[in-house]
Amino acid sequence: MEVIVPFSTDRPKSRLSDVLSPEERREFARTMLDDVLDAVDAAGGDPRILATDAVDVDSPVTVDDRPLTEAVNAALDARLGADSERDGSPDPVAVVMADLALVTPAAVDRLFAAGRDADVAMAPGRGGGTNAFVASHPEFRVDYHGASYLDHREIAAEVGADFAAVDSHRLGTDVDEPADLAEVLIHGEGRAAAWLREAGFALDADEGRVAVARE
Template sequence: MRILVPFEATDPKTRLDGVLDADEREDVARAMLRDVLDACLDAGHDPEVIATAPVEVADAPVTVDDRPLSAAVNARLGGAEPLGVVVADLALATPRAVDRLVDVAADADVAIAPGRGGGTNGLVIDHPDFRVDFHGVSYRDHVAAAREVGADIAVVDSMRLSTDVDEPTDLVEVLLHGEGEAAAWLGARFELDAGEGRVGLDRVG
C-alpha cells in the first residue's frame, strides 16, 4: 500500500525546545522519520515522504509540498486504491503496528489510529469522498467526516501508533519502549530519572 508520511522539515518539534536545542530537534525528528519509514518498508508497504522542504532519506521518494498538512494530503486522495497516512513522529512504530492499521482497513472505508490527546496518527482511506482535517481534535473530526460521507469506520487501538512525540514527556516513552534510531539517539544523550513518583530525563554526563 502507498503510505504518505508527512514531515515538517523546517524548524521541527518546537515544543521540545525546553529539552533539545534546534539542531537536536532536527536530528531527532529525522531519526523518527527514518523509524517510521523503516516500519512501513519492513511491513511491505510503499512510503512516500511529503515534506515542507527538501530532505534526504533512503529507500523512499520525497515530494516537497509546503501547503498545510490537510491540503497536502487531500490533494492526493480520490484515487482508485486505498491510501495510507502515517505521521512522521511515531518513534515507537513497528512493522506489526503498521500492519494492524492496514489489516483493520480491509473491512472499513476509513481506518483511524488515534493519537493521545485527540489527534490522528494514522489513517487508511478507501472512500472517494472522505477528506482529512488534521487541526484541533482531529480524531473526533475524522470520525464525524467519515460518517458524513457514509464511510464505514474502524479504529485501531495501538500504544505504538498513539504515541507521537510532541512534548518532553513523550521522550520518556521513546526511551522506555523504542527500538529504532530515535531511541538510540536519545539513549546516547539522556538517561531515565525515576524519582518523586515520576520518570524524567537527565542528560548523560
C-alpha cells in the same frame, strides 16, 4: 499499500526547544522519520514522503509547503479522487505521521489489516489527534485542526464511510513534548531511542514518577 508520511523540515519539533538545540531537533526528527519509514517498509508498505522541503532519503519525496490539512487532502485527491478509480474503487492509501518513534512493523500491519476491512481505519493519538489512518473511500478527506480524530469520525459518517478505530499505543504515541521522550526511552526499539541515549538522555525515577534527565 502506498503510505504517505508527512514531514516538516521547517523548525521541526519546536516544542522540544527546552531540551534540544535546533540542530538536535532536526537530527531527532530525522531519526523518527527513519524509524517510521523502516517500519512501513518492513510491513510491506510503499512509503512516500510528503515534505515541506527537499529531504535526502531513498523513498520518493513530494514537496508541498502548504499547511498539513491542505497538503494531505491534495495527496488524497490524487489517489482517491475520480481520476484514480480502478474498476469503480480506488486502492487504499495510508497516512502515517513521521514522529511515531514507537512504531513497529507489527503496529503498521495492524493498521493495514483494519484498512482492508473498513473504508476508513484510524489510530487516534493521545489527546484526540490523528496519528495514522488508511482510507479507501473516494470522498474521505482530512481536517487536522483541534481534536481531529473526532472530526475525522464525523467526516467518515457524513460521506457514508465504514469506520474502524485502531487502538495502538505505538501508533497513538507521537513525540511533541519533553515528557514524551520518556515513552521513547521505555518503549522505543529503533533509531530514535538510540539517538536519545547517545545524546545523554536517561530515565530518572523520582517518587514514583518517571521523567527524562540529560547527563
